[in-house]
Amino acid sequence: QGVKPKVAGVHASPVENAWNSRLHAALQAAAEKGTIEYVFSEGVSANDYPRVMREYAEGGAVLVVGEAYAVENEARQVAAEYPDVAFLMGSSGEPTGDNFGTFGTWNHEAAYLAGMLSGRMTQTGTVGAVGAIPIPEINMLINAFRAGVAETRPDAKHLIGFIGTFFDPPKAREAGLAQIDAGADILFGERIGTADAAKERGIKAVGSLTDYTSRYPDTVFANAVWNFDPILAAALADKTAGNPTGKNYTPYSLMKEGGNDIAFTASMVPAEAIAEMEAKREAIKSGAFEVAVDMSEPK
Amino acid sequence: MIVERRETRPLALVVLSPVIAVAVALALAGVLIALAGAPILDAFRAIAVGAFGSRLAATETLLRACPLILTGLAVAVAFRARLWNIGAEGQLYLGALAVVTLGFSNPLGLPGPLLAVLLLVAGALAGALLLLGPLALRLRFGVDEVVTTLLLNFVVVLLVSMMVEGPLKDPLAFGWPRSVPVLADAQLPKIVERSRLHLGLVIAVGAAILVHLVQSRFVFGLEAKAAGLSPRAAAFAGVPIGRTLVKVALLSGGLAGLAGAVEVMGNRGYVSTDLSPGFGYFGIVVAMLANLQPLGAVIAALFAAAMFVGSDAMGRQLGVPSFIADVTVALCLLTMLLALFFSSYRLRRG
Amino acid sequence: MQTTIDILGSVGLWAAVLRIATPLIFGVLGALLCERAGVLNLGIEGIMTFGAMAGWLAVYSGAGLWTGLLVAALSGAAFGLLHAGLTVPLGLSQHVAGLGITLFASSLSYYLFRLAVPVSGTPPTVEPFQPLDFGPLSDIPFLGSTLFAQTAPTYLAILLAIALAWILARTPLGLAIRLTGENPHAAEAQGLDPIRIRIGAVVAGSAVMALGGAFLTLAAFNSFFPTMVQGRGWVAIALVVFASWRPGRALLGALLFALFDAFQLRLQPLAGGVVPYQVFLMTPYLLSILALVLVARRARVPQALMQPYHRGER
Amino acid sequence: MTSRTAPALEMTGIAKRFGAFTALDGVDLVLARGEIVALLGENGAGKTTLMNVLFGHYSADEGEVRVFGEPLASGRPRAAIRAGVGMVHQHFTLAPNLTVIENVVAGTAKLSGLSLSLPAARARLRELGTRFGLAVDPDARVGDLSVGEAQRVEILKSLFRDARILVLDEPTAVLTPAEGETLFATLRLMAKEGLSVIFISHKLGEVLTGADRVVVLRGGRMVGMRASAETSREELAELMVGRRVERPERHERPVGAPVLVARDLTLRRGGRTLLDGANFTLNAGEILGLIGVSGNGQKPLADILFGLEAPSAGTVEILGQTPARPSPRDMVRRGLGRVPEDRHAEGAIGDLTLWENAVLERLREPRFSGRFLVRRGAARAFAAHLVQRFDIRGAAPDKRIRLLSGGNMQKLILGRNLDGDPPVLVCAQPTRGLDEGAIAGVHARLLEARERGAGILLISEDLDEVLRLADRAVAIHAGRLSATVPTAGLDARRLGLMMAGEDLGRAAA
């Protein structure tokens, strides 16, 4: 057994941030299994981001994992200058060259399923969603949730709030409270903090990306969980096999690959809603049903 | 206890005090590093290597120094005339915004270099104009500019946020809030291959030399100093206070605006609300470390940049939380403030 | 128009106003106390961040919530002492020292937090302050679910505003602080020690600021994370000006700002950004500048604000 | 042990050093109960320092202070106040934004106390006011008071705290002669009630009439003590300076053509008329004394002449020309020499060097600058030349001017103006706060310039000074000028009446 490949994580936010925590969890799991050596930096500002990428590239990392959203051009520039290193970046853009691979955070299928449950559970017929800023991946997530709601409760009213920043839980909480005040009795919390509002007012909430059930046991009844592991595994496999890694790894986000799934607490959900949802889940996995990808800004 | 100004500043003190300051700051940072369980000496070595030890390290240090030189100059120029410009951050952003607004297209078909020069001027002008507001309030109503310039920083960043989510939003940025890029041929060329280091460094150092000459040799430099120290006496001597402060403000705001222009045109290519990790505020650090001397600002900016880049790399290497970089720079500022103080004052019991 | 009225009439809005205002009230009172003694404390943003971290960490490590607040206040006091030490006896530039402290306190709080709390998937939480139950009072329509449905620190903030107003206007200590802020030489000639008064005011003011930070992690939310304070300290600095250095008006200013914020959060999901939300966020800053222009004419600014005082200097 | 017979104050062997400089060197001072002592001395003799030691602003390096027989803890104003010492500082220590009563009661109660008990304090303040003739409205904002009223507040602050020893540092420097007289009447009253008073002054006249005893300091040592009944101006002046000082005399000389003519100068600001149709003519080779109590419009008049302020109406003619929009530098270029009223606030910039201060007025002249660059060599040489020619002590071109004493700073200001032999000079209060030696020096310079043929407008509050130096005098009162009268045969009483505006009617004829 040779040396373990060194994988670097470059996190623009602290790793507690839900999205980063998914990358971090997958990378740490891999490191614990002994497949990789994992190093990381967190809270890296856009100005520093390219430097940190370069430092890892020069420091012997074979794969650099991170997020290119705020630095799409710069990140690609770095990749071009370090052709021997693979870069795997969350991005809304396309892969570039042989070594700049991208992935999208497509847990919209799970969000759809959570929406179906929500549609059955809402009493007021109003559901809210709190997002960061209207970028395509957040848009598609919220749109999918709404589509799910619409399937089980076609007349539902939807409230949308963007907090204008990626990480401000108290603000997300205020936005959530505002929606509750406006009549929502189920909140889709794309951002952490939303569920706190639901908890405070005794209504139910849906989590996104990570599983919030243990954090809000009586509030969060379902989560649209996203798993980074399949993407990481695929990219690592390509890298070890010597294949180009400059490709779009987003398909590994899909439910059939294990890239996303719903995690829910059965005791909090009506049984008939579960059955209906599980059926849809199977349909998605088998390819019989495809959740629409709608990246337009929800209004 | 009485604070007493030293009439002579012993050379040894002037030279030694910054050294002692940095040593103390590093020692304190060392304690924190030790808390994280990392070996301290290795950590210090890693800081040095991380700042200068490779081509990447050196160019990154210089790259980070570049806007710091300019904002440091902006602050030094203003502070010397007792114009408390805390608004370099906002001026930087407004400069950047101006550059992007005028530089994302080229309706007149200007040649690239000419457009670049015009954009630099436009950036400087935007920053300059922003400082005129607080200055006017001070001259007209006696409103203290510390608070107004500070507050305008947040206003401008919100304005940038509004623009990059609105009219200037890059349609190709997948909804990410950032502006359209400046045309490629109006961007500043890189001056070291395979690095981020760009022509802005030359501009910044040139600006420092120019400011040095202006302050030490020019009539305007002396008038600005006089106006800052005592507006009444300067007015009596015939120094046009308003006009002089306006010039100071134009120069100071202009330098900060230039920092924004250079950062956009040389480094990032577009503007967003995360363009600056506090370059404007660090400019105050730089200016103070430089004792408001323009050429000193170059060295101080290099120092601050090296501390940051070096500690950041160290943190990565030794598994110390990366926030150690900012802690170290902040410690350096505080100890350096003390060192500067003790090199020109002494304490005596009353 | 109708939506505006609906929002303004909603209970949730007014409950939110008090909640959003609380950290600002602490911040603005702390800053005001420092400035009344003649010291501008731009360390506020960092001190609030550190208070948020320290208070939370104490509770996370097993201390009670009130102990957490106390720890936050003490940590704020420590940074206040640092700021005062640099600016009062030594007379170093107040804005530079203040910005240095913001830099230091905020980066140090992230660093210590990361050392103390190992990296984990979601931010670790504590059980925060719960809204108090005032029994029958809480059942009064409207008032019950706004005024009487807050967490304890919110009431602490309001009490503090009243106390500070009373101290400044009515007590010998308050007069001593005001005199020091107006003319430290006069204070010394009256047998007061302006240095100690300034240090005391800055230390106490900083402790109050830190409570504002702790409110964020112990009441408004239940975790700490970097950039948590999100410029609330700067807003507080602006509000001091807006309030003409008067505690009562500071309270009003904080509530007004919170009203803006709460209103815009509620308008947004309904009206969907007719006015960019940034405009709302800019308003308090611009209003403060306007206020500054208006008060400057009436010379309400503490006259020795930012002027270092050295004994025996002329 | 408080002895019933111990003197109010005994300072023995007081020494105070600032760095290497010895400001006080073994000074002894005794003050009896109910006595008024004047402290006299040149600028920098150590008078203020001695009193600051007494009040606890400084702690002495050597020596002992006893108040009513009790040793006084050093370096603590609070201890001094408690022992019954009150001090009225040279520069008022008042907070303009607070009310009179607030200024007075601050620091009087325990800081841990819960109430200011203002009503009681008000009553007491009123009572003190009537008793000593120091009436002020307790609830007035101090910033709205006149200088005289502000000084009353200063004294009341001490009385309010039961001061039994009152120290006043140059109390009359800012007062009108009439206010000064009222003050001394008050001091007498206080002495009768058993208070002891020390006041510092440069004005020999008031020292002789106002004090029981005069103590003279020179170079940080006590060099003499006289009962004021048994000494004279001349003796005191000599004690102060260490040699005989003669104020120079003016000799008759023929007068030349007009050099500075004011025509109907009027200045209105904020609805108030500060200067109301002022007319005068200043001729070459004469000194025109403009006498008046400060605050009657001489500052606006000087500012107009200096080019700092544009008149609301009227013109200034200098050497036959009438500049359309005069500016300070324009007036200087046209041949005006200017000495401002406040040398610290207007005449010099403390943190600039001597050379920078020397050339700032003429910075734009080709001699000192090119299009952009300062000719630093020429400027330094100019400063060095002034230091030499005008005997500026303790000075070097690259030294910060803050380090000069008032007298030497004044020499630089006069020197930079006189060096080019300007045909016109406007000097505002050129000897205010200066000691006898320095005053004689300034007077000599002004008379030299007159001899040379310069026309000099001497703005002063000092009757003596005007009578000695000026050929003609004009008074200003409430913004209006009297007619100009020759000083020959004029006496102080008549001048005093003119200052008070009594004589204006006759003068207009």
Ligand SMILES: Nc1ncnc2c1ncn2[C@@H]1O[C@H](COP(=O)(O)OP(=O)(O)OP(=O)(O)O)[C@@H](O)[C@H]1O
């Ligand atoms: N704070 C200080 N630091 C250093 N030196 C000082 C200080 N204060 C006074 N001195 C020195 O002490 C000397 C005496 O100063 P002081 O103010 O007592 O003079 P003075 O007699 O009051 O003069 P004046 O008549 O001008 O008021 C000064 O010449 C100066 O050299």
Ligand SMILES: Nc1ncnc2c1ncn2[C@@H]1O[C@H](COP(=O)(O)OP(=O)(O)OP(=O)(O)O)[C@@H](O)[C@H]1O
């Ligand atoms: N803070 C200080 N530090 C050092 N020296 C000082 C200080 N203040 C005053 N001096 C010294 O005191 C001397 C006299 O100063 P001072 O201010 O008493 O002048 P002055 O003659 O009283 O002037 P004026 O009466 O016009 O104000 C100068 O020689 C100066 O060097």
Ligand SMILES: [Mg+2]
């Ligand atoms: Mg004195």
Ligand SMILES: [Mg+2]
């Ligand atoms: Mg004096």
